[in-house]
Amino acid sequence: MSSNPLLDSLRNAVTAAPEDIALRLHLAELLLSDGARDEAVSHIAAALQQEPGNAAASRMMAQALAPADRTEPEEPEPAPKKSYDWSAAEAELADVVQPRFIESDESEQDDEPEAVPSDPQADGAVFEVETSDVRLDDVGGMTEVKKRLNAAFLAPMRNAKLRKLFGKSLRGGLLLYGPPGCGKTFLAKAVAGELGARFISVTLQEVLDMWMGNSEKNMHALFQTARQNAPCVLFFDEIDAIGQRRSQLRNSGLRGTVNQLLTELDGVKSDNEGVFVLAATNHPWDIDQALLRPGRFDRAVAVLPPDDEARKAILGYHLKDRPVAGIKLSELVKRTDGFSGADLAHICEAASERALMDSIEAGEPRMIEMPDLLGALGEVTPSTTSWFTTARNVVLYSNQDGTYNDLAAYLKKKRML
Structure with missing residues (x-):
């Protein structure tokens, strides 16, 4: 490493301010001039990781990786003093030493070389476009949630003249948040079914790529697929994983993915008419605030544990x-307040196991009865409890803008606030 005092000072400055791209590129330029190409390349790569589209960094990287020009002409190789007959030598030693190289058999020469499979990610990821036969009538209860979805998407879509009169665009983003297992993904499919729209569901692993720039390319390909299939519901599951706060993503490739998502949502060149962007999360407080601004996910609906x-x-x-007898659903409803849909499914599964094991021991089948369900209920605690502990603190200390008013109303109703 060079002991140049100026370079040492710049290295210290970059260490103190790693996100200052201009400072880092200035250091890289001086390092190139000083002949420290490897160190310069590492700084340029760090700058490109933070800002993949930086033209100055790209030019500097090309300069750093270009082969050095020869300053002196190559000297011609001296001619051999005496030729040597290698064929004759090989013939003499054929019975002693095996030849180093042999020609392929004629049958092998006739075969074409095996094709190397192409990388499916080379031209961007391919996303599955589905259709949904789920309707809001298939969703039990959740009256307030259905009203919000109807106002945000369904009513404007069904009434073209009124939509035009009131200047309502078909573009939009809606965030569904709440504890796990309460039906956020099911609601997104119901919206697609109500609209008669195509449905694309995407998670972090379908977008994120290990190679620099590919995650951004995949995000663009995702939105292009949705635009080409409009009307289309584009659903981001666990959006907090894709759109994390950029302040928590220092020197991470996810920063570029978040930036690309913001660009696709409402960039100058983004035409998302007919693309309905929905997202679900269990941790809305971990989402980058830029994603919650107008024109992006500017509306939020709390999807909370199912009502009666x-x-x-x-x-x-x-x-x-299932083979059931004498089940009092009203009693089970009273005993399961605060349970998620996934919790209720687990109770039914556990009750079936109880009846199954009794049938095996008795040697004859029997029906699933209330004692089975009540016994299973006694072994299951609501999975939403820990979530509401965190949510309560968020409502108390981070709800100045009213984002979590739906959640606050629920907590007050349940006397948890």
Whole structure:
């Protein structure tokens, strides 16, 4: 490493301010001039990781990786003093030493070389476009959530004249948040079914790529697919993983992915008419605030544990194809307040296991009855409890802009606030 005092000072400055791209590139330029190409390349690569589209960094990287020009002409190789007959030598030693190289058999020469499979990510990721036959009527309860979805997407879509009169665009982003297992993905499919729109569901692993720039390319390919299939519901599951706060992503490739997502949502060249962007998260407080600004995910709906009507529908759904007798759904509904849909499904599964094991021990089948369900209920605690502990603190100390008013109303109703 060079002991140049200026370079040492710049290295210290870059260490203190690693996100200052201009400072880092200035250091890289001086390092190139000083002949420290490897160190310069590492700084240029760090700058490109933070800002993949930086033209100055790209030019400097090309300069750093270009082969050095020869300043002196190559000297011609001296002619051999005496030729040597290698063929004759090989013939003499054929019985002693095996030849180093042999020609392929004629049958092998006729075969074409095996094709190398192409990288499916070379031209960007391919995303599956589905259709949904789920409707909001298939979602039990959740009346307030359905009203918000109807106002945000469904009513404007069905009333073209009124939409034009009131200047309502078909562009939009809606964030569904709440504890896990409460049906956010099911609601997104129901919206697509109500609109008669195509449906694309995407998670972090489908977008993120280990190679620099490919994650951004995949994000662009995702939105292009949705635009080409409009009307289309584009659903980001666990958006907090894709759109994390950039302040928590220092020197991470995810920063570029978040920036690309912002650009695709409302960039100058983004035409998302007919593309309905929905997202779901269990941790809305971990999402980058830029994603929650107007024109992006500017509306949020709390999808909370199912109400009485919804719990009755969920329990009925999971028990309808099982051998049951004497089940009092109303009693189960009263005992499962605060349970998520996934919790209710688990209770039904555990009750079935109880009846199954009794049938095996008795040697004859029996029906699933209330004691089985009550026994299973006693072994299951609501999975939403820890989530509400965190959510309560967020509502108390981070709800100045009213983002979590729906959640605050629920907590007050349940006397948790």
